[in-house]
Amino acid sequence: MQEKVKEYYGKTIKNTSDLKTSACCSADALPLHVRAALKEIDNEILDKFYGCGSPIPYAIDGSVILDLGSGTGRDVYVASKLVGEKGRVIGVDMTDEQLEVARRHVGSQMERFGFLEPNVEFHKGYIEDLKPLGIKDNSVDIVISNCVINLSQDKKAVFSEIFRVLKEGGEFYFSDVFSDRRLPTHLQKDPVFVGECLGGALYIEDFRRMLRELGCLDYRVVTSRKLSLDDPKMEEMAGDISFYSMTIRAFKLNTLEDICENYGQTAKYLGTIAESRDSFTLDDHHIFTVGEAVVVCGNTASMLEETRYSDHFEVTGDRSVHSGKFPCDCNDAEIKTETKSSGCC
């Protein structure tokens, strides 16, 4: 199957318009900071973009970022511009043709950004095993990935590598295709279904289980969009199965609990993230308006005060006084068909 995926991205499809569904083609409204960076990226890279979201979080200046399945490098170059010369972005992909395009543009992209030294590197390798590439334990601030993990035959190995290489407090921010049920074997093995990022889509509850087994007890859905299968044959093959492009964030934090607990804590956004001064979106039901203290569960408090976001939030309280279960579950694994702007937290 891995060879078929290589062939699909290396030889079968040449650019975004060759895709048969909207699965690998992002329709997310892009954040302003990403849109601005995209203006400086070569058309050849943009034409060969096969992502399904925009996994570029805020406040990444100076960070070390790892992009799993970097393709022709669109997200690597966007991140390169945003982390600046003091940051570093590492792209990993297994397909020669994709890497060739990505690498050929390093010099011209650095020139466009005005960087004296390249802050990007592209490695040929497999996202299931990053050790041969020299990516060390606890060495990366943020792992990103755009429509790739669904293609892996060993997703647990991928998630395990992510939590190995992330620093404590580091963030895993990715866009991928999820399904509302487990797929039958014939669809899991259909080369076009797989190539189009559907055959390997993770059933959302299995994703939750996998992360829990690896010790990540809480993750957050940032956006969720139902995919349309624009090809009648594929639509018929899919039957009742629904597919979603979701952007998800998770943190490497050993303080997270399996359900939200109430310690009477509050969090206030200070308005200090340049790309988003008026508000900060943690997930689909936590949009923090600048200056407003919001009651949060222990897990949300940890995500804001034990990560790089701590400079941008004032979090009150600690875990010394427990008031029982938090009134709602922020780690709601259910598939949501649209982004909500407010919630019970």
Ligand SMILES: C[S@@+](CC[C@H](N)C(=O)[O-])C[C@H]1O[C@@H](n2cnc3c(N)ncnc32)[C@H](O)[C@@H]1O
């Ligand atoms: C749908 S494309 C997305 C590429 C890129 N992220 C983008 O947004 O344009 C999937 C990419 O993942 C790569 N890929 C798939 N499985 C992989 C694996 N197990 N290890 C490394 N790369 C992989 C493919 O070669 C391809 O370039």
